[in-house]
Amino acid sequence: MSQATDPAAECSPSTRRASKINMAGPFITFTGEQHNLTIGGVKLLGMDQGSVRKLVFTLIFFVFLFALSKLLRWFSHRFGGTRQKTAFWARQGISLTTFLVAVLGFFSIWFDNPARLATGFGLVSAGLAFALQKVVASFAGYFVILRGKTFNVGDRIKMGPVRGDVIALNFMQTVIMEMGETPAEQTESPGMWVEARQYSGRIVTVSNSQIFDDPVYNYSRDFPYIWEEMHFPISFKDDRYRAEAIIRDAITRNTREIANLAEPELARLKERFFITAADINPHSYMRITDNWIEFTFRFLAPVQNVRALKDRISRDIMDGLDAAGIGIASGTYEIVGLPPIRLETDRAG
Incomplete structure (x- = not known):
């Protein structure tokens, strides 16, 4: 049985x-x-209970970091005030700290074996170095910008072919509010329709790796003033001394306060860098041409609102020259007389 x-x-x-x-x-x-x-009924390769637990924990970990980053940004915005540099460094510190914690947490979750971690890190590094050269260069440029104090948010810069005010910075790109160009610079690329250093309305993103290829011009980091020049052609028959005095008075009157504010800034700049003495008061230079006498006036101006300053100076100069009976010379021709005209007719006709 x-x-x-x-x-x-x-x-x-x-x-x-x-x-x-x-x-x-x-x-x-x-x-x-x-x-x-x-x-x-389809078995997923490499996905077991341990991998699923790690995946779920990774998602929870990243969601927690995202929420914590948003909370810290809210606190920095709420209690940091309206200072641009304070807000900029607070955002960069939060972003960098969150990124480092995310990387360390990810590797800690998935690579519990140091040997596997070293092997995986070597393979990832080799792949990044070959396939993502621009990305790695942009990421390295981010740290160079922060460490080298190349610029901050709010600075007016020229980075590559773009010039304007920096409004944002992240790990890969710099965001710039574009400004126009003076007529002498209109031939530069890209094309520009604004004939002054004022906002064009375009927001441009530039790769951080650009700092390794081209120089970065900063208009406002250490000395928020620039030297400007204006040219005035005066006819040979007019009183050039009177014209020079009128132009000088108008420029001095509109830039006196600017020079007073710039003097301590220039003193601090001399302490930090080896620079020669620079005259912050208006100065004139005369040049004789074939058609007129040209006065070039050099003066100090703030980085912002240069166009408005030149407008005020030009209006005051024109009022002063008109009152003195002095005109601005131009390349026009004046016909002062005609030769006598002789008319002959045919009597037979």
Whole structure:
């Protein structure tokens, strides 16, 4: 007489555990001794219970970091005031700290074995160095910008072919509010329709790697003033001394306060860098041409609102020259007389 056997008793303990897991869900199951993830009967390679736990924990970890970053940004905006540099460095510190914590957390979760971590890091580094050269250069440029104090948010710069005010900075790109160009610079690329250093309305993103290829011109970081020049042609027949005095008075009157504010800034600049003495008071230079006497006036102006300053100076100069009966010379021709005209007719006709 044969003895009946229990099929469950003949199965190994791992098989029984797999069977119990399979019965837990018909569509998503864990099968085999390694408990591989199976979706709809398809076993996913490399996805077991441990990998799924790591994936879920990674998602929770990144969501927590994202929420923490948003909370810290809100606190910095709420209690940091309206100072641009304070807000800029607060945002950069939060972004950099969040990034480092995210990288360390990711590797800590997925690479519990140091040997696997070293191997994976070597492969990733080699792939990045070959395939993502621009990305790596942009990321390195971000740290150079922060460490080298190349510029801050709010500075007026020229970076590559773009000039304007920096309004944002991230790991890969610098965001610039573009400004126009003077007529002498209109031939530069890209094309520009604004004939002054005022906003054009375009927001331009420039790769941070640009700092390794081209020089970066900063208009306002250490000395927020620039020297400007205006040219005035005066006719030979007019009183050039009177014209020079009128122009000088108008420029001095409109730039006196600017010179007073710039004097301590220039003193601090001389302490930091080896520069020669610079005259912040208006100065005139005369040049004789074939058509007129040209006066070039050099004066100090703030980085912002230069066009408005030149407008005020030009209006005051024109009022003064008109009152003195002095005009601005131009390349026009004046016909002062005509030769006599002789008309002959044919009598026979």
